[in-house]
Amino acid sequence: MGLLDVDVPAENLWRGADLDGTNPIAVDLPPAYLTDLEAAAVDLASRGVDPVETSAADLPLGALAPLVDDLRQEVLHGRGIALLRGFPVDHRNVEEIALMFWAIGLRLGRAVSQSVMGERLGHVIDVTDVDPHARAYRNRSELAPHSDPGDLVSFLCIRAAAEGGVSRFVSSLTVFDEIRRSRPDLLEVLARGFHYHRFGEHGPDDDPVTPHRIPVFSEREGLVSGRYVPEYVQIAADADPSIQLSDLDLEALELLHATTNRRDLVLDFTLAAGEAVVANNFTVFHARTGFVNGPGQRRHLLRLWLAAEPPRPVVPDTKHYPGEPGIPPQPGRKPSFASRFDSR
Numbered sequence: 001m002g003l004l005d006v007d008v009p010a011e012n013l014w015r016g017a018d019l020d021g022t023n024p025i026a027v028d029l030p031p032a033y034l035t036d037l038e039a040a041a042v043d044l045a046s047r048g049v050d051p052v053e054t055s056a057a058d059l060p061l062g063a064l065a066p067l068v069d070d071l072r073q074e075v076l077h078g079r080g081i082a083l084l085r086g087f088p089v090d091h092r093n094v095e096e097i098a099l100m101f102w103a104i105g106l107r108l109g110r111a112v113s114q115s116v117m118g119e120r121l122g123h124v125i126d127v128t129d130v131d132p133h134a135r136a137y138r139n140r141s142e143l144a145p146h147s148d149p150g151d152l153v154s155f156l157c158i159r160a161a162a163e164g165g166v167s168r169f170v171s172s173l174t175v176f177d178e179i180r181r182s183r184p185d186l187l188e189v190l191a192r193g194f195h196y197h198r199f200g201e202h203g204p205d206d207d208p209v210t211p212h213r214i215p216v217f218s219e220r221e222g223l224v225s226g227r228y229v230p231e232y233v234q235i236a237a238d239a240d241p242s243i244q245l246s247d248l249d250l251e252a253l254e255l256l257h258a259t260t261n262r263r264d265l266v267l268d269f270t271l272a273a274g275e276a277v278v279a280n281n282f283t284v285f286h287a288r289t290g291f292v293n294g295p296g297q298r299r300h301l302l303r304l305w306l307a308a309e310p311p312r313p314v315v316p317d318t319k320h321y322p323g324e325p326g327i328p329p330q331p332g333r334k335p336s337f338a339s340r341f342d343s344r
Helices: 031-046 062-077 094-108 172-182 184-192 230-239 247-260
Strands: 026-028 081-085 122-124 143-146 152-159 167-171 217-220 223-226 267-269 275-280 284-288 300-307
Touching: 026 062, 031 062, 031 094, 062 081, 062 094, 062 275, 094 152, 094 275, 094 300, 143 230, 143 247, 167 172, 167 275, 172 184, 172 223, 172 247, 172 284, 184 217, 184 247, 230 247, 275 284
Parallel strands: 026 081
Antiparallel strands: 081 275, 122 300, 143 284, 152 275, 152 300, 167 267, 167 284, 217 223
């Protein structure tokens, strides 16, 4: 079966304009459902237990379990995105909230390394005051629609920015379907894919640029998957003279950028404190506007990259880093790389 012929499930083909806000994707966490999990998190935090050292047995969901089962089904096999509302950030500290967030992540997949630092529970905080070349999740610049390694990505807002930091989500499969109908010739270009720069997080025996092309859209076992990081494509072409983006490549990338930002397709919202979004990296692209921190209002999110079990069937060439999902840890290194995309 080829990309031009594959049937995409209707539930994957959502449009932001049809959702008309976040209520259709929202899952409220009733306080009464959080009792068991919150109690366990408070106890573990009081003893200084690191969330990544805990198991599902340490963090029982109690009445929350059926809701999380439904959440997993929705993000893996349904619309591919959900917004969890009701984490008690108003009266619980970061360590307690992190344990609660980790507990839900344990039921969705296996947490993987998010950078060369090896963190499986990441903190999304602007650190450009000490590292001007910090990778995207550690700076404040705008991020174009993209996907991350791993099947799922999740962010929990501890504190929003003083200004900006608006999240954007778009169904990558709706983008695929739009391009398939309007420009099947350019879909072929996107399916062929592009070389990616590894932004300095490659291993000592690996190339800084992928030797293979990573397809934007691919098909395996009847499932279409999306994979795209625009900055990595552009920096690969900057860094390697042998990589030439043709006029057709540039036209395809321009159409992809325009479609992933189409007003009728995207869903924009700002995560509020106590809200967490979960998205399927192979069916949803995500983005973020730049943001400004204010006195006493430093933007802080927690982040998970999750490998689903069983994993989504995808073609091997979607892998950006050897050993995916996730980025192989390299002790002593930081996710920092000087490029024209540095925060300004």
